[in-house]
Amino acid sequence: MTPPTHGYLGPAGTFTHQALLTLGDLPGEARPFPSVPAALHAVRSGEVEAVLVPIENSVEGGVSATLDALTHGEPLTITREVVIDVQFDLYVRPGTALEDVREVITHPHAAAQCRGWLDAHLPGASVTERGSTAAAAVAVADPASGFDAAICAPVAGRSQGLVAAAVGIADNPDAQTRFVLVSRPAPVPPRTGADKTTLVCFMRVDRSGALLEILEQFASRGVNLCRIESRPTRTTLGNYCFSIDAEGHLDDARIAEALMGLHRICQDVVFLGSYPRADAVLPSVAAGHADDDYAEAAAWLARLRDPAR
Numbered sequence: 001m002t003p004p005t006h007g008y009l010g011p012a013g014t015f016t017h018q019a020l021l022t023l024g025d026l027p028g029e030a031r032p033f034p035s036v037p038a039a040l041h042a043v044r045s046g047e048v049e050a051v052l053v054p055i056e057n058s059v060e061g062g063v064s065a066t067l068d069a070l071t072h073g074e075p076l077t078i079t080r081e082v083v084i085d086v087q088f089d090l091y092v093r094p095g096t097a098l099e100d101v102r103e104v105i106t107h108p109h110a111a112a113q114c115r116g117w118l119d120a121h122l123p124g125a126s127v128t129e130r131g132s133t134a135a136a137a138v139a140v141a142d143p144a145s146g147f148d149a150a151i152c153a154p155v156a157g158r159s160q161g162l163v164a165a166a167v168g169i170a171d172n173p174d175a176q177t178r179f180v181l182v183s184r185p186a187p188v189p190p191r192t193g194a195d196k197t198t199l200v201c202f203m204r205v206d207r208s209g210a211l212l213e214i215l216e217q218f219a220s221r222g223v224n225l226c227r228i229e230s231r232p233t234r235t236t237l238g239n240y241c242f243s244i245d246a247e248g249h250l251d252d253a254r255i256a257e258a259l260m261g262l263h264r265i266c267q268d269v270v271f272l273g274s275y276p277r278a279d280a281v282l283p284s285v286a287a288g289h290a291d292d293d294y295a296e297a298a299a300w301l302a303r304l305r306d307p308a309r
């Protein structure tokens with residue numbers, strides 16, 4: 001049997017696994033990894049070609065483990081994204097009643113998304129964090145684990161022989177999580193017109209106006225941002241970098257110009273890829289920011305420099 005070419009945050013039954021199954025066209029069996037850093041390490045070391053990892057949740061925001069592991073270490077590239085709805089149930093061993101649940105286990109993002117329900121229905125229960133919701137279900141299946149219930153997806157609970165003690169326990173029933181397919185540096189996928197570009201900016205020095213200067217690179221070129229968050233640079237306390245998703249593709253003139261501007265003013269810019277948007281929503285390009293506008297401006301400048309042209 002040929003070894004798996006790609007992997008995901010496992011074990012089987014995680015939301016990441018469900019997101020991977022929607023991609024459909026990846027060859028062969030996928031390999032589960034116990035954590036996001038382990039999955040990305042497997043790509044960096046060449047063990048697998050690509051892995052799918054969670055990057056952003058509509059309720060909890062960025063997945064820090066993913067943002068940090070993408071930023072630091074050997075370069076990686078995002079080539080695809082997928083967004084799925086996430087709903088959570090509470091799974092227990094057969095015979096355990098909801099009122100007997102004292103010890104709950106789940107992924108920290110899942111716990112955060114069910115905080116209101118836990119406070120209302122299991123106020124005395126303690127919640128332990130696990131690397132994924134499916135790993136939490138595996139733990140609950142073992143009566144010796146000391147855990148009574150897992151917050152997870154039905155596929156994870158049922159596959160471990162567990163039963164639902166409560167369903168639909170997320171505080172926001174419309175929550176969605178976004179996942180990215182990550183590989184070693186590869187040619188950027190062709191522009192589709194509905195694309196996203198992900199990058200991380202490290203400022204030269206921590207001073208007033210530095211973030212504004214970064215934002216101006218996008219705003220002045222009519223580029224809309226879909227996500228921006230600060231993460232510690234891991235150097236000194238109070239030193240942050242900015243993880244950014246921008247609407248557009250490396251081959252869009254406005255994105256290219258913004259990237260060149262960032263390269264000039266930042267200490268470092270980590271380019272993490274341009275890839276098609278999962279929702280295929282086309283950006284609204286403000287007047288003066290289409291490729292033709294940049295080309296026409298460059299031609300005008302060339303004529304100023306050489307009127308004989």
Ligand SMILES: O=C(O)C(=O)C[C@]1(C(=O)O)C=C[C@@H](O)C=C1
Nearest residue numbers: 014015016054107109132133177
């Ligand atoms: O634990 C899982 O099932 C995962 O796929 C991870 C993860 C996350 O990192 O946010 C994915 C989706 C949900 O928001 C909860 C957990």
